[in-house]
Amino acid sequence: MDLTGFVRDVPDFPKAGIVFKDLTPLLLDASALERAVAEIGRYGSDRGADLVLAAEARGFVLGGAVAARIGAGFVPARKPGRLPWATASASYALEYGVDALEVHADALASGRRVLVHDDLVATGGTAAAMCELAEQAGAEVVGCAFVVELPALGGRERLAGHDVFSLMEL
16 A cells, blocks of 8 residues: 555645645545554564654654554653653754653653654654653664655754654655
8 A cells, every 4th residue: 555645735834835744644544544553563563662752743643553553652752841740851953943842751761662753754853852862861762763754854864873764755
């Protein structure tokens, strides 16, 4: 099944000049959704991941499903101020601004094997921040998995030193 047909371009969102890659059509199709979860799950399982670390909010959609599929725990990386416990934080640049992610300070213990996941990798800033959070805690990032990769924006290069997997390049 070719999943590229399940990605919709939305021009000028969230601001002028950005072409947003909307995965809602993929999420609406049970077969496409199952395929995405299965393939990312297989990658995480093959890498021995015991935690899936996924970014708010779109990374959550598949991140929890992948974690459940491979028998791993799930770590939510959230926007600042959204987690109720002591947190660790990392800032990053987006293609259209600056943001930060937080995780519970006790979520990523030393020795854990972490699969970093988001729906899409563009410049790599979000994924690099998640890698930083995991590595600061002493966890090992065993791979970075995405549904969509936008190679022209250099995200893979920003994640140099980490294994990168994507279901499709657009």
